[in-house]
Amino acid sequence: xxxxxxxxxxxxxxxxxxxxxxxxxxxxxxxxxxxxxxxxxxxxxxxxxxxxxxxxxxxxxxxxxxxxxxxxxxxxxxxxxxxxxxxxxxxxxxxxxxxxxxxxxxxxxxxxxxx
Amino acid sequence: xxxxxxxxxxxxxxxxxxxxxxxxxxxxxxxxxxxxxxxxxxxxxxxxxxxxxxxxxxxxxxxxxxxxxxxxxxxxxxxxxxxxxxxxxxxxxxxxxxxxxxxxxxxxxxxxxx
Numbered sequence: 001x002x003x004x005x006x007x008x009x010x011x012x013x014x015x016x017x018x019x020x021x022x023x024x025x026x027x028x029x030x031x032x033x034x035x036x037x038x039x040x041x042x043x044x045x046x047x048x049x050x051x052x053x054x055x056x057x058x059x060x061x062x063x064x065x066x067x068x069x070x071x072x073x074x075x076x077x078x079x080x081x082x083x084x085x086x087x088x089x090x091x092x093x094x095x096x097x098x099x100x101x102x103x104x105x106x107x108x109x110x111x112x113x114x115x
Numbered sequence: 116x117x118x119x120x121x122x123x124x125x126x127x128x129x130x131x132x133x134x135x136x137x138x139x140x141x142x143x144x145x146x147x148x149x150x151x152x153x154x155x156x157x158x159x160x161x162x163x164x165x166x167x168x169x170x171x172x173x174x175x176x177x178x179x180x181x182x183x184x185x186x187x188x189x190x191x192x193x194x195x196x197x198x199x200x201x202x203x204x205x206x207x208x209x210x211x212x213x214x215x216x217x218x219x220x221x222x223x224x225x226x227x228x229x
Contacts, residue, residue: 032215044158044206044220051215090157096214100163100170101146103218108157 006106019078023091119221133195140209
């Protein structure tokens, strides 16, 4: 079985303060993990991915995430929020199972950035 | 490299009518996905193709939705007849067949059923 839990549906931060978006996963196989961002009325864009190499992954726009196998977590962080970071963020787990790549999306976390 | 193309971008139909969406994935990508994203929710996988075969259609409402991927390239998703609750954005994505590869998403088709 495979699942993703995004622990917060909404996160609100002030501009210039750190961002933490939490994601826990469950997978019977060695997973790949992704964070995607979706700005209002825009398509989904890949922020970063983990695929069994370095556990600390750096992505675009200053975001990074750390894969912690013992905690089954893949939390997304950014040291200083910018107004343009306001968007919805999706954590995704993917694992090769039964001959194909099975992909599961989290429900999303809406990030609000307060000026 | 060209991205994932989808058409139309917007569609308004009345309930009980039929509608079709088209997707052209990135060249060489073996895997193609159709998702339904209802306003305020995350994408829900409807169907996944690997080349021209279906590998997962467990969440596809087969009484009204159908999809095909001819020659393992383009794909169409059809709804017949449409219901009000089908109003959503329909996203197409593709990925290469190698393990751990990310999905590339198209811009989506926004469907409104009145």
